[in-house]
Amino acid sequence: MKQANTYTPPTLTVDNVIFCLIDNVLNVLLIRRTTEPFQGDWALPGGYNAAGETTTEAMQRILQTKAGVKSDNLQLVEQLYTFDTVARDPRGHAVSVTYMGLGRSVQPAATRSTQSPTFFPVSHLPSLAYDHADIIAYAHSRLQSKITYTNAIFALLPQRFTLSQLQSAYEAVFCRELDKRNFRKKFLSLDLIQETDEMHREGAHRPARLYTFKSQSLQALTRTFD
Amino acid sequence: MKQANTYTPPTLTVDNVIFCLIDNVLNVLLIRRTTEPFQGDWALPGGYNAAGETTTEAMQRILQTKAGVKSDNLQLVEQLYTFDTVARDPRGHAVSVTYMGLGRSVQPAATRSTQSPTFFPVSHLPSLAYDHADIIAYAHSRLQSKITYTNAIFALLPQRFTLSQLQSAYEAVFCRELDKRNFRKKFLSLDLIQETDEMHREGAHRPARLYTFKSQSLQALTRTFD
DNA sequence: ACAAAAGTGTTAAGAATACACCCATGT
């Protein structure tokens, strides 16, 4: 553990993948880079992590500053992976700790420091700076696993939601369709949600029962979903 | 992304959790610290990661230097998690990227630089430096998941093994017993292993058929195990 | 002959899949 006095650590950065459902489509938050490298390209909201600041603190600060997103708008945050190939930043070796954040209706607020924060459907991303396309792919795949063995989907849904919304959230993340009757039977049997006595009325059709999650904290499922 | 010229990154370290089965017991590799802090305590083999070196390279260098373990003795290596609480190192903020390595029969070779590399049963660990007990607990839990949805167990077993050895490897990682007939039926149905025409003879009892894994690379299972 | 681990099958309960029609509402 002796540290030569020549020791120089790499730059440490934090990059954030913020997911959110918009019109039943899975979206990810991007900003437009205002400086080189990759000036003008879209990128994940990320930034430097200085000594004395935890990566979680850096994540919150960066989201607020660059995207105008408050971290209490994220229902679930999870560290993903640390990307560290030497060539990923043309300016020099930068190690990036990545986080995934899930929100219901994240409203990026434009401020003086924000950089055009915009949600893009995961299936139609623009070309991205650095290795951010890889990071998003990794996050998406982690999210798919996460909703199969935990109740993580709660973080993408409003407090009260219909079974159709729930199914459609699963379909948006999985990128495939599910059978309505089997979905309902299985999900109800997992004992994660409760009926409310409210109904959702919208459009010229039968109103839908609203449900809530019994717990808004991450819990493992007794059986894996899907 | 403007970087104030006052930017100082935290120290970056890599810590490694090396698992190995010894007499059907899950063991983890520790070294004895020779310097402060935590001098004399047991710790994971870890060390500094300088700019220009990937964390994987740092892992290999550190394992070789501090524990005399060559990385080709590890059948599977996976990044785990990045631990970054400011207080985890009393000398100052150090962010640690952690790796899990699985080996068959890792023989730590003592060299001038090694620090008493020793395997300890996961269920009987000595008191540990830093937050290394947390890191091992995290790694163990990840390993348990990993063997339920992938063929990762291959990395802990010799090339040829008996079904009893295989079952006992699962039991060692899960810390619980499995039913012999159900285990064999299920595992054989996963189509991961092949009979060889060799038998393992040992002791005063019926010889056991030896099997091999069809693939020595990580693969997802069609159904989750257990 | 005995001790020790290897090997083997059946039954019952639970879970997954496939699949089509009626219901309640707004216009």
Add this chain to the structure above:
DNA sequence: ACATGGGTGTATTCTTAACACTTTTGT
């Protein structure tokens, strides 16, 4: 009355779980 999404059940197949005895070997 019609268009729209909400809501519901059954039969079949597959998977899991519980459970005990015979086989082959070395001493």
